[in-house]
Amino acid sequence: MAHELDIIPGTEWGFFTLPRPMCIAGPCSAETEEQVMETARGLHEFGIHVYRAGIWKPRTHPGSFEGVGTPGLRWLRKVKETYGMKVCTEVASEKHVLECLKSGVDIIWIGARTTANPFLMQEIADALSGTDIPVLVKNPVSPDLDLWVGALERLNRSGIRKLGVVHRGFSTSASIPYRNDPGWKIAIELRTRYPQMVFFADPSHMGGDRKYLQELSQRAMDLGLDGLMVESHCDPSCAWSDARQQLTPRALQNLLESLVIRDNTSDNEAYKEGIDVLRARIDVIDESLLKLLKDRMDVSRSIGRYKKEHNVAILQAVRWEQLLSDMVASAASLGISEEAVRGVMTAIHEESVRVQNQVLEA
Numbered sequence: 270m271a272h273e274l275d276i277i278p279g280t281e282w283g284f285f286t287l288p289r290p291m292c293i294a295g296p297c298s299a300e301t302e303e304q305v306m307e308t309a310r311g312l313h314e315f316g317i318h319v320y321r322a323g324i325w326k327p328r329t330h331p332g333s334f335e336g337v338g339t340p341g342l343r344w345l346r347k348v349k350e351t352y353g354m355k356v357c358t359e360v361a362s363e364k365h366v367l368e369c370l371k372s373g374v375d376i377i378w379i380g381a382r383t384t385a386n387p388f389l390m391q392e393i394a395d396a397l398s399g400t401d402i403p404v405l406v407k408n409p410v411s412p413d414l415d416l417w418v419g420a421l422e423r424l425n426r427s428g429i430r431k432l433g434v435v436h437r438g439f440s441t442s443a444s445i446p447y448r449n450d451p452g453w454k455i456a457i458e459l460r461t462r463y464p465q466m467v468f469f470a471d472p473s474h475m476g477g478d479r480k481y482l483q484e485l486s487q488r489a490m491d492l493g494l495d496g497l498m499v500e501s502h503c504d505p506s507c508a509w510s511d512a513r514q515q516l517t518p519r520a521l522q523n524l525l526e527s528l529v530i531r532d533n534t535s536d537n538e539a540y541k542e543g544i545d546v547l548r549a550r551i552d553v554i555d556e557s558l559l560k561l562l563k564d565r566m567d568v569s570r571s572i573g574r575y576k577k578e579h580n581v582a583i584l585q586a587v588r589w590e591q592l593l594s595d596m597v598a599s600a601a602s603l604g605i606s607e608e609a610v611r612g613v614m615t616a617i618h619e620e621s622v623r624v625q626n627q628v629l630e631a
């Protein structure tokens with residue numbers, strides 16, 4: 270069930286400017302006053318006006334650089350005063366929230382490890398009650414959409430209406446080139462549920478290496494997301510955290526200029542007519558698919574009855590593996606990817622097993 274959120278769209282906060290991508294940039298961590306100011310200078314120079322820097326850093330291992338803490342907030346103030354930029358940082362506790370409110374931080378974000386923790390989320394939501402500071406919520410480390418939505422709900426119940434999200438990918442044990450699995454499907458689902466909520470992608474934490482930032486940023490734009498949160502450092506190779514994934518301000522400028530931004534929609538009449546025809550075709554095909562699925566489930570039910578009569582187990586692993594590999598082979602000759610066919614067939618098979626189980630238990 271979709272949970273209602275009472276949200277003010279990001280375009281009305283007065284922080285982000287269109288056209289896309291809206292951009293938040295700055296170092297993973299505030300390290301020194303010089304590094305904070307020098308990075309801000311480079312970003313301000315080409316029009317970035319929302320600056321990020323981690324003050325308190327949630328690190329996997331103790332002993333890694335855990336952020337400069339409260340004194341760093343003074344440097345963010347200086348960025349505001351010197352360049353007129355808006356500043357944002359990560360909070361993970363009531364104390365962090367109070368410090369940020371006190372020192373005039375403009376936006377706060379919730380890190381992936383915190384979104385995953387309902388106790389901390391409630392503590393933060395309570396601390397924010399009665400304020401109207403914008404809050405960006407990163408996805409939780411695991412691909413759990415409800416946990417993400419739950420964090421948004423807690424903030425919203427505390428009266429926070431300037432709510433947005435940052436998609437930074439999910440931890441995975443699978444071997445992939447990126448630091449985190451982009452899991453775009455979940456992002457799209459959240460986007461579909463709350464189309465009015467400002468939606469950023471964080472290609473830096475998703476990719477984990479600057480060489481992937483361009484392709485991930487382009488993908489985020491192709492999916493129609495609103496903005497990018499990108500880590501940028503005046504001297505990336507010397508960064509105290511996430512050195513591999515940070516870009517110099519100049520490299521970020523190049524990246525942003527290289528992006529191809531397609532409109533989310535078009536008012537052009539010819540486009541509208543063309544797209545309507547194509548969508549009508551898709552609708553017809555989807556109806557046929559549904560009808561075919563129904564026929565397939567009817568046959569599954571018959572198979573269930575037959576197995577029941579002959580006292581045969583429902584799951585026939587060898588048969589299923591054979592069926593799947595045959596489908597994968599046929600799909601390849603039709604130009605359909607193995608991943609797609611496995612996904613679709615697995616979903617159909619699961620439903621088929623469920624239907625057969627119903628017959629067995631009847």
Ligand code: PEP
Nearest residue numbers: 297323380381382437474
């Ligand atoms: C960060 O933005 O620096 C950070 C720690 O990100 P995440 O919570 O996405 O890991």
Ligand code: MN
Nearest residue numbers: 297500510511
């Ligand atoms: Mn980082």
